[in-house]
Amino acid sequence: xxxxxxxxxxxxxxxxxxxxxxxxxxxxxxxxxxxxxxxxxxxxxxxxxxxxxxxxxxxxxxxxxxxxxxxxxxxxxxxxxxxxxxxxxxxxxxxxxxxxxxxxxxxxxxxxxxxxxxxxxxxxxxxxxxxxxxxxxxxxxxxxxxxxxxxxxxxxxxxxxxxxxxxxxxxxxxxxxxxxxxxxxxxxxxxxxxxxxxxxxxxxxxxxxxxxxxxxxxxxxxxxxxxxxxxxxxxxxxxxxxxxxxxxxxxxxxxxxxxxxxxxxxxxxxxxxxxxxxxxxxxxxxxxxxxxxxxxxxxxxxxxxxxxxxxxxxxxxxxxxxxxxxxxxxxxxxxxxxxxxxxxxxxxxxxxxxxxxxxxxxxxxxxxxxxxxxxxxxxxxxxxxxxxxxxxxxxxxxxxxxxxxxxxxxxxxxxxxxxxxxxxxxxxxxxxxxxxxxxxxxxxxxxxxxxxxxxxxxxxxxxxxxxxxxxxxxxxxxxxxx
Numbered sequence: 212x213x214x215x216x217x218x219x220x221x222x223x224x225x226x227x228x229x230x231x232x233x234x235x236x237x238x239x240x241x242x243x244x245x246x247x248x249x250x251x252x253x254x255x256x257x258x259x260x261x262x263x264x265x266x267x268x269x270x271x272x273x274x275x276x277x278x279x280x281x282x283x284x285x286x287x288x289x290x291x292x293x294x295x296x297x298x299x300x301x302x303x304x305x306x307x308x309x310x311x312x313x314x315x316x317x318x319x320x321x322x323x324x325x326x327x328x329x330x331x332x333x334x335x336x337x338x339x340x341x342x343x344x345x346x347x348x349x350x351x352x353x354x355x356x357x358x359x360x361x362x363x364x365x366x367x368x369x370x371x372x373x374x375x376x377x378x379x380x381x382x383x384x385x386x387x388x389x390x391x392x393x394x395x396x397x398x399x400x401x402x403x404x405x406x407x408x409x410x411x412x413x414x415x416x417x418x419x420x421x422x423x424x425x426x427x428x429x430x431x432x433x434x435x436x437x438x439x440x441x442x443x444x445x446x447x448x449x450x451x452x453x454x455x456x457x458x459x460x461x462x463x464x465x466x467x468x469x470x471x472x473x474x475x476x477x478x479x480x481x482x483x484x485x486x487x488x489x490x491x492x493x494x495x496x497x498x499x500x501x502x503x504x505x506x507x508x509x510x511x512x513x514x515x516x517x518x519x520x521x522x523x524x525x526x527x528x529x530x531x532x533x534x535x536x537x538x539x540x541x542x543x544x545x546x547x548x549x550x551x552x553x554x555x556x557x558x559x560x561x562x563x564x565x566x567x568x569x570x571x572x573x574x575x576x577x578x579x580x581x582x583x584x585x586x587x588x589x590x591x592x593x594x595x596x597x598x599x600x601x602x603x604x605x606x607x608x609x610x611x612x613x614x615x616x617x618x619x620x621x622x623x624x625x626x627x628x629x630x631x632x633x634x635x636x637x638x639x640x641x642x643x644x645x646x647x648x649x650x651x652x653x654x655x656x657x658x659x660x661x662x663x664x665x666x667x668x669x670x671x672x673x674x675x676x677x678x679x680x681x682x683x684x685x686x687x688x689x690x691x692x693x
Contacts, residue, residue, distance in 0.1 A: 219257070222246045283345065283365030287314045289358070300365055304340060314363075344368035385429035391575045392568040396560035400427070407555045408434035413507075415492075415552050416530040418559030421607030424530035425490060427557065432486040437526055441485035443478050448494030449661075451679055455499050457515045460506070466516025479512045479523045487525040492552065493533035493544060504548040527552065562607040569599050572608060576615040577627065584619055594629040602636060655690050 224242055226232035235242060274295070277284045283300030287293050291314045296306060338345050345365040352360040390401050407414055408431045416424045425444060432442045450458050457466070461477030478487060489495075495503065506512045507527065511520040529552045538544035562569060573591065581588045591599070595618075604610050618631040662680060666672040677687040 220253075222250055282367070283363070285314065285363040285365070286352075286360060287363070288360045294360065303343060340365075384433055385426055386433055387430045390423070390426060390430060391572050392565060393571060394560070394565040394568045397565060397568060400557050400559055403555070403557050404431050405434065407431065407557075409436065411435075411526050413526075413552050413554040414528045414557060415535070415555070416528065416557045416559060417535075418530075418532065419561050419607055420532050421609030422559040422561060423608050424559060425488065427559065428486070428488040428490075428528045428530065431528060432488075432526075435486065435526065437485050441482035442488065443482045443485065444488040444490055445478050446490045448491035451681070452496045452499075454679065455496060456502065459499075459503070460512040460514055462515035463517040466514075474514065474516075477512065477514065479506065479525060480514075480521055482525050483521075483523040485525055487527055489527065489529040489552075491531060492529040493531040493535055493538060497543075497545070500545040500548050504545060504551060507548075507551055562604045562611060567600075569604070569611065570596055572611055573599055573615055576612050577619065580616045580619040586619060586622070587625065588619060588622060589626045591627045592629060595627050595632055598629055598632045598636070652690070659687060659690055 224235060224246065226235045277295065277297045278299070280297065281299060283303065284295065284297040285293060285300060286295040293314055300306070338347055344367075346368050348364040348366075350362045350364070351358045352362060387401060387405055390397070392398070404414075404427055414428075414431060416427050418424055428444070429442060432438060445459065447455065457475075457477065459477050459479055461475050461480050464474045466474075506523070509520075510524050511522050513520050535544050535549050535553070539546040539549045562572075570591075573596075577588060577590065580586075599611075606613075614632065614635050615627075617635045618627050621631045621634075622628070659676065659680065662676040663673055666676055673687060674684050677684045680687070682690075
């Protein structure tokens with residue numbers, strides 16, 4: 212007998228008397244065929260047992276693996292019967308092992324239908340089950356082109372959110388100690404921000420571009436009771452007008468061409484209990500101002516293409532370099548929205564009005580970039596400090612930071628001298644003398660580059676950037692190369 216190409220035994224026939232011997236020899240061929248068939252049957256049974264043992268091992272291995280995952284796994288057949296459910300979700304949903312429920316007993320019929328039509332790795336959520344929120348992935352089981360069931364993966368929404376929050380906290384944590392300066396104007400702004408941080412009042416931060424409005428917003432969030440929730444910044448002037456509503460409020464499945472097949476939560480929904488920073492609020496389209504004002508008043512939003520209101524309650528901090536009061540008087544900005552946002556105004560001074568803060572900030576950035584680029588730089592020469600104090604800094608703190616980073620990169624001595632500062636400032640002054648057409652090209656290229664950076668550098672990402680900016684892919688490449 213053979214099993215897996217190895218001899219595992221021998222079948223034999225014996226005769227114990229002459230009559231039996233004669234009968235055996237007479238029917239030798241029949242007995243040999245019987246032995247051969249019996250041998251094959253035994254080998255087949257052994258093979259089936261071996262396959263069964265392997266399948267049992269694989270099944271046990273799979274169940275052990277499924278039960279070791281810290282997420283919910285539910286596998287159903289086409290009759291909506293649950294085939295497998297892991298221990299994690301049994302405990303969360305209080306499912307008894309001996310009473311395996313129908314999937315529609317765990318999910319609503321509406322939720323099930325939505326999940327059952329998802330494509331591979333699409334997701335829906337958060338879905339509330341037994342008072343808990345889950346994000347659910349639905350992956351079809353396909354055998355020979357036919358769907359035979361669905362694997363549902365249920366992830367704890369709170370854990371997912373906490374994981375994102377933890378990463379954001381590590382990356383974006385800003386405290387009031389990091390707001391550097393000794394001038395009375397910046398100290399006054401800092402005092403006001405500290406005082407309002409613990410309250411949920413709307414804050415409007417006003418100041419020229421580059422004065423540190425987002426830094427103040429992040430510091431307020433970090434000192435608030437919402438510090439353990441999401442902080443999200445939205446540049447209202449950088450998002451195309453046709454996308455701003457879906458960016459803020461989200462959208463439902465199929466609400467417009469190019470939309471995610473399962474819909475998408477907007478910024479309000481994502482940080483519904485956190486802090487939403489609306490940067491460049493003065494650039495928000497007028498029609499969107501109406502919708503924003505209503506959302507703030509009613510504390511609820513409706514996704515684009517949807518009908519169901521979603522409760523939200525983020526703390527709103529907005530910022531602008533424009534005079535919103537003047538815009539409101541000219542009916543260019545909604546007056547009711549202006550007053551709703553301007554509960555606590557904080558004015559940030561331009562860097563040119565902060566005196567010796569220029570040097571304090573320059574030393575702060577020198578220390579930061581020296582560490583970042585592994586350089587040992589002791590400070591600035593007196594001549595370098597004079598250049599810094601005399602420069603007007605139209606780009607404010609952002610310009611100063613970039614200037615110091617440039618100087619740190621190119622400085623070959625142990626102290627920052629005047630040469631690299633003059634060189635960088637000179638280049639910027641040359642840009643001031645460029646023709647309007649050259650400036651327009653530079654500005655367009657900057658917008659395209661930033662959009663591609665946010666989407667990714669793949670060909671598909673560039674096509675999406677072109678679509679969002681309302682230009683062809685050929686025009687996008689031409690403007691990048693100009």
